[in-house]
Amino acid sequence: MTRFVLVAGTTETARIDGISAAGADADLRVHTPSADAELIEFGHLVRAPVVPVSPTGCPTPAAVTRAVRERVGFETLVVDAGLAKPTGAPTVGVGAKPGRDVREADPVPTAPGAWVAARTLGRNLPDDELVVGETIPGGTTTALGVLRALGVDTASAGKSVVSSSLPENPLELKERVIEAAFEASDLAPGEAAYRPELAVRFVGDPVLAVVAGLTAGALESGTDVILGGGTQLLAAAALVRHAGVADPLTLASTSYVAADADLSLAADLDCETAITDPGFGTRDDALARYADGEAKEGAGMGGALLVAERAGTLDAVADGTLDIVERLTPRHGP
Amino acid sequence: MTRFVLVAGTTETARIDGISAAGADADLRVHTPSADAELIEFGHLVRAPVVPVSPTGCPTPAAVTRAVRERVGFETLVVDAGLAKPTGAPTVGVGAKPGRDVREADPVPTAPGAWVAARTLGRNLPDDELVVGETIPGGTTTALGVLRALGVDTASAGKSVVSSSLPENPLELKERVIEAAFEASDLAPGEAAYRPELAVRFVGDPVLAVVAGLTAGALESGTDVILGGGTQLLAAAALVRHAGVADPLTLASTSYVAADADLSLAADLDCETAITDPGFGTRDDALARYADGEAKEGAGMGGALLVAERAGTLDAVADGTLDIVERLTPRHGP
Numbered sequence: 001m002t003r004f005v006l007v008a009g010t011t012e013t014a015r016i017d018g019i020s021a022a023g024a025d026a027d028l029r030v031h032t033p034s035a036d037a038e039l040i041e042f043g044h045l046v047r048a049p050v051v052p053v054s055p056t057g058c059p060t061p062a063a064v065t066r067a068v069r070e071r072v073g074f075e076t077l078v079v080d081a082g083l084a085k086p087t088g089a090p091t092v093g094v095g096a097k098p099g100r101d102v103r104e105a106d107p108v109p110t111a112p113g114a115w116v117a118a119r120t121l122g123r124n125l126p127d128d129e130l131v132v133g134e135t136i137p138g139g140t141t142t143a144l145g146v147l148r149a150l151g152v153d154t155a156s157a158g159k160s161v162v163s164s165s166l167p168e169n170p171l172e173l174k175e176r177v178i179e180a181a182f183e184a185s186d187l188a189p190g191e192a193a194y195r196p197e198l199a200v201r202f203v204g205d206p207v208l209a210v211v212a213g214l215t216a217g218a219l220e221s222g223t224d225v226i227l228g229g230g231t232q233l234l235a236a237a238a239l240v241r242h243a244g245v246a247d248p249l250t251l252a253s254t255s256y257v258a259a260d261a262d263l264s265l266a267a268d269l270d271c272e273t274a275i276t277d278p279g280f281g282t283r284d285d286a287l288a289r290y291a292d293g294e295a296k297e298g299a300g301m302g303g304a305l306l307v308a309e310r311a312g313t314l315d316a317v318a319d320g321t322l323d324i325v326e327r328l329t330p331r332h333g334p
Numbered sequence: 335m336t337r338f339v340l341v342a343g344t345t346e347t348a349r350i351d352g353i354s355a356a357g358a359d360a361d362l363r364v365h366t367p368s369a370d371a372e373l374i375e376f377g378h379l380v381r382a383p384v385v386p387v388s389p390t391g392c393p394t395p396a397a398v399t400r401a402v403r404e405r406v407g408f409e410t411l412v413v414d415a416g417l418a419k420p421t422g423a424p425t426v427g428v429g430a431k432p433g434r435d436v437r438e439a440d441p442v443p444t445a446p447g448a449w450v451a452a453r454t455l456g457r458n459l460p461d462d463e464l465v466v467g468e469t470i471p472g473g474t475t476t477a478l479g480v481l482r483a484l485g486v487d488t489a490s491a492g493k494s495v496v497s498s499s500l501p502e503n504p505l506e507l508k509e510r511v512i513e514a515a516f517e518a519s520d521l522a523p524g525e526a527a528y529r530p531e532l533a534v535r536f537v538g539d540p541v542l543a544v545v546a547g548l549t550a551g552a553l554e555s556g557t558d559v560i561l562g563g564g565t566q567l568l569a570a571a572a573l574v575r576h577a578g579v580a581d582p583l584t585l586a587s588t589s590y591v592a593a594d595a596d597l598s599l600a601a602d603l604d605c606e607t608a609i610t611d612p613g614f615g616t617r618d619d620a621l622a623r624y625a626d627g628e629a630k631e632g633a634g635m636g637g638a639l640l641v642a643e644r645a646g647t648l649d650a651v652a653d654g655t656l657d658i659v660e661r662l663t664p665r666h667g668p
């Protein structure tokens with residue numbers, strides 16, 4: 001049996017101007033993981049006050065994952081990896097708190113503890129296969145920090161391994177932020193090799209700690225793991241390898257990430273890749289923005305698409321996604 | 335679409351000797367709701383260190399609910415209504431804390447807030463129908479307190495409305511406990527009529543507050559609600575009516591509760607009853623204890639059985655339950 005695990009959290013790094021399109025603006029971005037979790041769990045918003053869209057109105061990839069779920073019917077588990085806003089989705093805790101700005105000295109002090117708790121959780125889940133996705137605005141920047149802390153070459157093929165939710169990847173900005181992160185913390189690039197908890201704690205985010213810990217634990221107990229996502233899941237794969245876990249691993253991503261970023265690092269990490277194209281490029285609705293390079297991936301979208309492809313329902317995903325997006329309205333209490 | 339909601343919490347009232355069979359002893363009973371939630375969610379234990387059984391080894395009714403879920407495939411939502419021990423099941427919070435012993439002056443101060451949050455949650459869930467169950471050892475005693483606080487006659491037909499997880503219902507003990515509860519709090523029997531939040535706060539438990547609040551909110555937004563359980567769900571129905579919510583409501587319970595307790599109060603509360611017999615009485619395994627009057631109900635068992643009956647799979651429930659019980663082993667980390 002396959003279970004979809006959404007690891008949902010936040011980092012204040014996402015407040016930096018121009019760094020993320022996972023939310024209409026910096027104040028709204030902090031709601032995106034809570035809203036994504038509700039969307040995948042219920043297909044509706046329950047507590048989130050805002051529909052997660054990019055500044056130009058591109059729908060969240062969580063709608064794609066939900067569309068696949070409505071067809072294929074997999075079970076879900078949302079792990080709270082530092083949510084900053086209430087969610088109506090049920091979550092399991094691992095002791096993670098929202099990450100602070102990576103330019104601070106110790107931005108994710110809860111990372112090592114969350115790693116351990118997530119590893120135990122991953123080891124004890126009874127499923128045959130996990131598809132693990134993430135939702136954390138600003139996460140590609142912290143992924144860059146983590147890769148560099150591990151000593152992984154992030155631009156081996158002239159193209160960066162780091163993707164973006166924006167059509168124009170603000171790579172220079174990300175580099176400046178990560179440079180400041182290393183300056184602020186007591187860690188040098190490469191210094192966290194084989195000590196992955198240090199990488200997530202000092203230049204990373206709580207979601208990476210939890211994805212990596214959960215994946216390591218699941219693999220150790222004989223559960224297959226598909227990492228559904230782009231750059232961030234690649235960073236998680238690197239963390240898993242640097243934790244000494246060598247079991248087979250698959251990175252399932254979208255054609256939009258594959259067009260934007262260099263995923264050849266996956267092979268260096270002994271990680272198979274599966275790239276799926278949901279065909280949004282042929283559409284004339286809001287989903288076409290994906291083909292223009294917005295959003296690209298997130299909330300396990302690449303993993304969900306692989307599940308849809310295996311189930312033979314990939315063709316139905318685009319219409320299903322649009323149906324979900326069109327029925328979304330934020331819920332308000334009381 | 336039907337969603338099964340498990341409202342899981344604790345009250346220190348369950349520590350009173352001889353009051354509950356929902357757990358092998360008082361120290362283990364406090365784990366039962368956390369374990370029940372895992373069982374329904376995963377069909378296995380994930381974080382709970384102990385398999386929930388009665389002192390004589392009668393399996394938890396959560397295994398019955400899970401058996402139905404494995405056949406019928408309904409979605410679930412676990413609401414944390416004051417869990418005292420970690421659970422690996424994902425939960426949604428409503429601000430409830432574990433209830434203290436009802437013989438204290440103000441045992442459930444979080445009840446009014448949890449009621450309001452649960453009502454909003456119930457209003458915003460997108461489902462067509464909810465089946466609501468509870469897991470809280472000691473809950474029939476606090477249900478007796480709540481019914482009496484509302485001024486409901488609890489022994490109209492010579493038979494008590496209050497059931498028990500024990501074969502011999504310790505009614506005298508429950509009466510003494512509730513008498514002490516009224517003495518300790520600033521509330522007299524009948525004084526909480528039409529003020530249900532007071533009943534749950536001063537002589538009740540957090541689970542009743544959350545079940546009633548959630549049910550009221552769901553009914554108000556046009557969602558059908560089946561209350562799956564016995565005495566405690568009847569007390570929740572009374573709370574809903576005393577909150578001024580008059581929509582149709584169904585109490586789905588087991589034949590074991592119906593044999594033990596007077597459910598005619600349901601009619602007074604304008605609440606339909608649906609009694610289902612899973613046929614455990616014809617068996618020679620651990621499930622036969624149900625027919626001997628152990629456990630009887632809990633973790634939404636009566637509601638799940640009604641769902642199974644509607645789906646035409648009632649006959650498969652007993653074998654399914656035994657399969658689940660036999661594969662259960664507590665998980666330990668790391």
